[in-house]
Amino acid sequence: MSSPTGADPRPEIHRTADGDWVVAGRRCRACAEPVAYAWPRCPACGAEVEVAHFGPRGTVWSSTVVRIAVPGHTPPYALAYVDLDDGPRVLAHVAGDEPAPIGGAAWLIGASDDGDLQVEVAR
Amino acid sequence: MTVAVAGVGTSHFGRQPDRDLVGLAWDAVSEAFADAGVDAVDAVWVGTVFAPAGVAQRVLRAMGITGIPVLTVENACASGTTAFVEAHEAVRTGRYGRVLALGLEQMSTAFAGAITPETTDPEGRAGLAMPAMYAMSAARYLHTGAATPEQLAAVSVKNHAHAVHNPRAQYSGRYTVDEVLASRMIADPLTLLQCCPTSDGAAAAVLTAADGAAGEVVVRGAALRSGAPWNHRSPHVWGHDIVADTTRDALADAGLDAVTDVDVVEVHDAFTIGEIVTTEALGLVPPGDGGKAAAGGVTALGGAHPVNPSGGLLSRGHPLGATGLAQLAEITWQLRGQCGARQVEGARLGLVETMGGGVSVLDGNACVVTVLEAR
Known part of the structure; x- marks a missing residue:
């Protein structure tokens, strides 16, 4: 219920020289856990982490369409949890007002004007 | 002591x-x-x-x-x-x-409407309201065939019918599966009657x-855990493993071999899918049978494992901090035999499960499982 001020908690994304969008996150040096965020330690085991890039491709784990008013967002909007290849599970917005096909391919296409991670999905 | x-x-x-x-x-x-x-x-x-x-x-x-x-x-x-x-x-x-x-x-x-996780978390900032978080689990269950839309709706039908006998419940009613599915869509596939009210x-x-x-x-056993990371390696939907792990702790503390020894259960059914996942995570029904159990009357009053005789969060309402103690009050009344038309006959052992979440990446912020017994 806090208002969106202060540091942006969403994953930081970069565009590579090849033009691909990737999440700039961390990977655990001990257990290889991928994390979409610049956290100081691995959330799974507490070991040290190093910078790692994930994406752009992944698979839709699940998806829904939010059809109620949520502060700062205009319904309806589609969301998907995407498991980036060899990477973390990230929450992303999907264009349109239909859920993304679960199990289907997804790829990062950048951030929305509001700073939300966006994916395109195979339909 | x-x-x-x-x-x-x-x-x-x-x-x-x-x-x-x-x-x-x-x-x-x-x-x-x-x-x-x-x-x-x-x-x-x-x-x-x-x-x-x-x-x-x-x-x-x-x-x-x-x-x-x-x-x-x-x-x-x-x-x-x-x-x-x-x-x-x-x-x-x-x-x-x-x-x-x-x-x-x-x-x-x-809140004007649904709760949204803190905007200091990526999920909250990106607009994943709590119903949408549970909708992700529900959509996954439907995709894998672990539940059907009708089975999801059956949880709402059951708990609203239980609440008819609970004068303290915020809502109650004898709905049909079709009526639950036809209520307004909140976050696909969860409809309004599959979501707890503002209370x-x-x-x-x-x-x-x-x-x-x-x-x-008396308190026979109790356990509390916070969630481990929930990620692409997790074999289950969000919130399953923390409930399963905490239940194991609580049963060990209570000296019980199986959760099925318990006569009556109150669980955290903020959304219909929550009760289905929880009955599986508790071990009350086999994995993947939560929906079938709800639709088949197994978890209804009169069934083998009655769940949420009070009407649950879906019907009694869900004032967050108050919910766990309302669940414990219901089980206490059940074990004393004071529940009238919603009484589980002869209940001696009861269990309460509450799971709260919202912090991104974690499989729930906390889960508490308590076993009560009438001496």
């Missing part, structure tokens, strides 16, 4: 924006004190999520409870049961003789050392 639930009480649950937390808390505490036959306690644990700082002392001073240790705890939807297990531990270890656990929340003045309320319990009286309700 064995700890008894000496008294329980709740306020009315519902949208009550014109009432204040002082009044709601008084309704719960005065009923619990009268039920326990006491007029004072040695310490208080208060569970709440969104109440303003100082709320515990603010409501307690209005009922003359001052000058004693008062602690406020927050564990999302498990805040009330967290207060309970901490109060229980304080009595069990002899730290205090008689302790009040109080849960309270006024949602109607804090204000308070609930309380008084804990003391057990005195061995016949029929006394």
Whole structure:
């Protein structure tokens, strides 16, 4: 219920020289856990982490369409949890007002004007 | 030392924006004190999520409870049961003789609609309201064939029907599966009647050392955990593993071999999918059978494993901090045989599960599982 001020908690994304969008996150040096965020330690085991890039491709784990008013967002909007290849599970917005096909391919296409991670999905 | 639930009480649950937390808390505490036959306690644990700082002392001073240790705890939807297990531990270890656990929340003045996780978390910032978080699990269940839309709806039908016999419930009714599915879509595939309402309320319990009286309700076991990371490696939907792990701890603490030994259960059904996942995670039904159990009457009153005879969060309402103590009140009344038309006949062992979440990447902020027994 806090208002969106202060540091942006969403994953930081970069565009590579090849033009691909990737999440700039961390990977655990001990257990290889991928994390979409610049956290100081691995959330799974507490070991040290190093910078790692994930994406752009992944698979839709699940998806829904939010059809109620949520502060700062205009319904309806589609969301998907995407498991980036060899990477973390990230929450992303999907264009349109239909859920993304679960199990289907997804790829990062950048951030929305509001700073939300966006994916395109195979339909 | 064995700890008894000496008294329980709740306020009315519902949208009550014109009432204040002082009044709601008084309704719960005065009923619990009268039920326990006491007029004072040695310490208080208060569970709440969104109440303003100082709320515990603010409501307690209005009922003359001052000058004693008062602690406020927050564990999302498990805040009330967290207060309970901490109060229980304080009595069990002899730290205090008689302790009040109080849960309270006024949602109607804090939220216009659904709860959204903190915008300091990526999920909250990206607009994943709580119904959408559970909708992700529901959509996954439908995709893998672990449940059907009709089975999801059956949970709502069952719990609203149970609530017909609970005068304290915010909503009740005899709906059909079709009516539940035809209600307004909130977050696909969850419709309005599959989501808990916005509620204000308070609930309380008084804990003391057990005195061995016949029929006394005692705490047989309890456990609390916070969630491990939930990620692409997790074999289950969000919130399953923390419930399964905490249940294992609680059953071991209670000295029970199987959760199916329990006669009656109150679980955290903030959304229909939540009850399906939880009945599987508890081990009450085999993996993947939660939906079938709800649709087939297994988890209904009169079934083999009655779940949420009160109507659950879906019907009784869900004032976050109050919910866990309202669940414990229901199980206490069930074990005393005081539940009238919603009574589970001969119930001797009861279980309460509450799971709260919202912190990104974690499989829930906290889960509390408690086993109560009538002696």
